[in-house]
Amino acid sequence: MSEVLKKKMQTATLVEKTVLGGGRLGVFKLKPDNGVRWWFQAGQYTTLGLDTATHGFVPRAYSIAGSPLDEGIIEFYIALVENGQLTPTIFSLEVGAKFHYLTPKGKFTLKQAGRKTIVMVATGTGLAPFVAQIRTLWKSHLAGVPSPYRVVLFYGASYSDEFGYRSELEQMAAAKKDGFDFTFICTSSRPDAARGWTPAIAKGRVNEVVRHAFGWPVPEDRTVSLPEGVDAAALKAHVFANGAADVGFMACGNPGMIEDLKEPIAHAGVGTYLVEEFWKA
Numbered sequence: 001m002s003e004v005l006k007k008k009m010q011t012a013t014l015v016e017k018t019v020l021g022g023g024r025l026g027v028f029k030l031k032p033d034n035g036v037r038w039w040f041q042a043g044q045y046t047t048l049g050l051d052t053a054t055h056g057f058v059p060r061a062y063s064i065a066g067s068p069l070d071e072g073i074i075e076f077y078i079a080l081v082e083n084g085q086l087t088p089t090i091f092s093l094e095v096g097a098k099f100h101y102l103t104p105k106g107k108f109t110l111k112q113a114g115r116k117t118i119v120m121v122a123t124g125t126g127l128a129p130f131v132a133q134i135r136t137l138w139k140s141h142l143a144g145v146p147s148p149y150r151v152v153l154f155y156g157a158s159y160s161d162e163f164g165y166r167s168e169l170e171q172m173a174a175a176k177k178d179g180f181d182f183t184f185i186c187t188s189s190r191p192d193a194a195r196g197w198t199p200a201i202a203k204g205r206v207n208e209v210v211r212h213a214f215g216w217p218v219p220e221d222r223t224v225s226l227p228e229g230v231d232a233a234a235l236k237a238h239v240f241a242n243g244a245a246d247v248g249f250m251a252c253g254n255p256g257m258i259e260d261l262k263e264p265i266a267h268a269g270v271g272t273y274l275v276e277e278f279w280k281a
Contacts, residue, residue: 002049002057009049009059009100010034012074014093021162023080025125026091027065030074030099038074040104041111042067042132045276048076049100050089057100058086063252063276064104065128065165067135074101077128077164108252108276109133110149115248115271117239120153121261123206124162126253127155129276131165134182138172141180152183152239154213156206156257160188160196183235185209185227199228207257214239216264244269252276 012030019026032038040046042064049059066075081087108129110118120130130153137147157163163186173184187202187209188195202209204224211217212224213232226232239247247270251258258275265273 002059005047005059005102006049006057006100009047009102012099012101014095014097014099015073017093017095019091020164023091025162025164026078026080027164028076028078028090029066030076030101031072032074032101033098037072038068040064040068041106041109042136043109043112043129043276044104044106045108045129046074046104047102048086048090050086050093052086052089055085058089059100060086063106063108063126063128063132065131067132067139069136069139077125077131079125106276108250108274113248113250113272113274115246116148117150117242117247118152119210119239119247119249120151121156121206121210121249121251121253121257122153123156123253123257125164126251126276127164129252130155130250131169134169134172137182138175138180141175141178147180147182150181150238152235153185154206154210155184155186156209156253157186157188158190159192160186160198160201183238185213185230202227202230205257206253207260210261211264214264214268216268245271248272248274250274250276 011033015031016029045061045063047059047061051057062076065077080091141147169184173182187206188197189205191197191203208218208222208224214236218224249265
């Protein structure tokens, strides 16, 4: 079956590889071999495939972290799965290696969320589609096209040295004075100073930090706090300035996080709750 799929796929060359998080996370940039511009909507995913030494040809679905406005490059944010069938091969590859890929698809897009105020919640490499969306808004903003969205991104990881794209996202969040309405909050569920935690980073699981920020119930035995200088009441007022029906939540990552937020989001009367679960397709 995998070999049949392989014949339907196009090929791309690995042109850049950056490994972070102690070797457990990586950003991989591919260039399509056919030279055709890579068209997709920010937030969609594709299937990558590789020939592996022990499992033959292995295909897996991954969200695209790059923007459609990135010239000629397909970018992915991938976590290494120990004893996995595909990711150990991906992480072992050098620049110049060949990948197979399918035409992108998926409905995890800002248009599908259907609201002008968007709260994004991500864990780990579930950040990827949000990077695509925010980078697209940012590049459009720099080109003189104002973003119609107010965006708040909550991003959670175990340790603070596992925040991919942090400097890029912080740079965009700092541009509020230029009219780009983007707020970025990252949180560590294991806030260890030896692993890069500072008071500028929230404490706690990301779903519980979201609950704390909006005044929703948090288990009493949890230690949860927002970053130093971020006021929960002000943040809530900012998000819900036009009423709950104007707000859309989007979540990608840990299934437990996605499930935990369903009830309080519904109770708050939020307009939409869009989740990315392409692995169930």
